[in-house]
Amino acid sequence: MDPPNQCTSMTGNKGAGMAKWILITVIAVVAGAAAWLLTPSPENDSGSGDAPAARSLVGGPFSLLNQDGERVTEADFRGSYFLVYFGYTYCPDVCPVDLQSMSAALDIIEADTLARIEPAFITIDPERDTVEVVNKYVSLFHPKLTGMTGTVEEIDAVASAYRVYARKVETESDSDYLVDHSAIVYLMDPDGNYVTHFSSGFSPEGMARRLEEIVG
Numbered sequence: 001m002d003p004p005n006q007c008t009s010m011t012g013n014k015g016a017g018m019a020k021w022i023l024i025t026v027i028a029v030v031a032g033a034a035a036w037l038l039t040p041s042p043e044n045d046s047g048s049g050d051a052p053a054a055r056s057l058v059g060g061p062f063s064l065l066n067q068d069g070e071r072v073t074e075a076d077f078r079g080s081y082f083l084v085y086f087g088y089t090y091c092p093d094v095c096p097v098d099l100q101s102m103s104a105a106l107d108i109i110e111a112d113t114l115a116r117i118e119p120a121f122i123t124i125d126p127e128r129d130t131v132e133v134v135n136k137y138v139s140l141f142h143p144k145l146t147g148m149t150g151t152v153e154e155i156d157a158v159a160s161a162y163r164v165y166a167r168k169v170e171t172e173s174d175s176d177y178l179v180d181h182s183a184i185v186y187l188m189d190p191d192g193n194y195v196t197h198f199s200s201g202f203s204p205e206g207m208a209r210r211l212e213e214i215v216g
């Protein structure tokens with residue numbers, strides 16, 4: 001099955017191409033499917049967030065490099081609401097649109113609400129998304145946005161903790177590839193617990209409203 005909200009870039013990838021698929025991480029499709037099952041659709045979200053069971057299943061410790069090459073962990077974001085998006089800088093469509101919407105939402109909300117939020121972008125393509133590449137990329141969006149990358153192992157670990165599905169998809173050119181990945185923004189509370197999520201295609205106004213309700 002195809003989970004909804006994926007950043008899909010599958011054009012031209014026919015049956016024979018299936019054999020070329022390479023796992024970028026050891027995350028099983030099952031893990032991805034579990035994430036879809038445990039996260040209710042935004043339409044069903046009440047203002048109170050999700051069930052405690054879901055809270056414990058998304059998130060966890062990580063150790064990555066920020067866009068300045070400094071080591072950062074989940075502890076650096078404690079005390080703030082952590083609004084995190086997983087994607088990759090070479091993404092041709094979905095990632096830039098979602099990051100733009102997220103940035104627009106952050107521009108809409110009240111300053112004191114924004115002060116309590118730490119927005120972040122974590123790449124799921126660490127081989128190409130070096131510190132320098134991520135630095136340049138996040139500067140295109142919101143000034144508060146922290147960009148993070150790491151080794152393949154470090155990215156595997158954080159993607160797994162957040163139940164993020166990602167796998168490489170080869171294209172016609174051997175030197176290039178796309179990454180098929182789940183496109184979701186997670187909102188974690190100041191203690192690092194999952195609060196809610198925003199599925200790809202969310203509107204800036206809708207996100208801003210929810211952030212004011214929850215954080216403001």
Ligand code: NI
Pocket residue numbers: 007087088091092093094095096181183
């Ligand atoms: Ni993408």
